[in-house]
Amino acid sequence: MAEVEEVEEAENSGGSKKKLILIIVGVLLLVGAAVGGALFFISGDDTVAEDETDAEEVVVERGSPTYVDLKPAFTVNLDPEDSVGFLQISIKVLTYDDEVAAQIEKHKPLIRNNLVTLFGLQKSVDLRAPEGKEALQKSALLLIQDVIDKQGGGGVVDNVYFTSFVMQ
Numbered sequence: 001m002a003e004v005e006e007v008e009e010a011e012n013s014g015g016s017k018k019k020l021i022l023i024i025v026g027v028l029l030l031v032g033a034a035v036g037g038a039l040f041f042i043s044g045d046d047t048v049a050e051d052e053t054d055a056e057e058v059v060v061e062r063g064s065p066t067y068v069d070l071k072p073a074f075t076v077n078l079d080p081e082d083s084v085g086f087l088q089i090s091i092k093v094l095t096y097d098d099e100v101a102a103q104i105e106k107h108k109p110l111i112r113n114n115l116v117t118l119f120g121l122q123k124s125v126d127l128r129a130p131e132g133k134e135a136l137q138k139s140a141l142l143l144i145q146d147v148i149d150k151q152g153g154g155g156v157v158d159n160v161y162f163t164s165f166v167m168q
Contacts, residue, residue, distance in 0.1 A: 006060045019152075026082070040075060046161060048055070051090075062098065063094035063096050063097070064096070065094055065095070065096055065119065065158075066094070066095050066096070066097075066098060066101040066159055067092045067093065067094055067161075068080060068092065068093045068101050068104045068105060068113060069091075069092050070090075070091045070092070070093065070094070070111065070115070073088050073089060073090040073118060074089045074090075074091065074112070075087070075088045076088075076116055076118055076120040077120065077122070078086065078122065078123070078124060078167075082123060082124050082125075083124060084124035084167045084168060085121055085168060086167070086168060087122060087124070087127070087166070087167050088162045088164065088165075088166040088167075088168075089119060089125060089162055089164065089165050089166075090162065090164035090165075091115070091140065091161065091163065092160075092161045092163050093144060093159075093160055093161075093164060094157075094158045094159040094160070094161065095139075095155070095156065095157055095158050096158060097155045097156060099153060099155055100148060100152070100155035100156065103148050103151075103152030103153060103155065104144070104148065104157070105153075106152070107148070107151050108146055109151060110151060111143070111144055111147050112141050115140060115143060115144075117142060118136075118139060118140065119136075121135060122165050127167060130140070133162065133165065137160055137161075137162060140160045140162040141157060141159060144157050144160060145157045146147050
């Protein structure tokens with residue numbers, strides 16, 4: 001009988017060791033799975049960010065630039081109380097979209113009309129400073145973009161360049 005008890009104790013101690021080992025292995029697997037899942041989600045976010053960056057780079061790629069010349073030069077009289085009598089500006093409009101270039105050509109009379117009105121409202125004192133010319137350039141860009149948005153098919157007017165600027 002003593003032999004039976006020794007065999008049972010050996011089986012119990014061996015069994016409890018097996019249970020302890022199984023519990024430890026189970027805990028290690030759970031911790032490993034948790035760490036692996038966390039790394040997966042973290043690396044997954046980086047991958048998404050890289051994919052978004054790649055997508056942005058694709059969007060940034062443009063076709064060839066098109067410069068639309070708004071000939072003839074704009075000549076406007078300034079306020080009679082202004083020390084300068086008139087303002088003359090030549091303009092080229094930059095776009096990377098051929099459709100927008102066609103819309104600018106199509107709506108050139110409306111664009112020219114709105115620009116003549118804008119230029120006639122200027123004060124020579126403001127236009128003598130580079131900041132004044134830059135503000136006028138931004139206003140002209142917004143005005144042209146507004147015409148393209150409302151009258152044309154939309155698209156981006158990238159910039160407006162004053163190729164000649166004379167006040168006299």
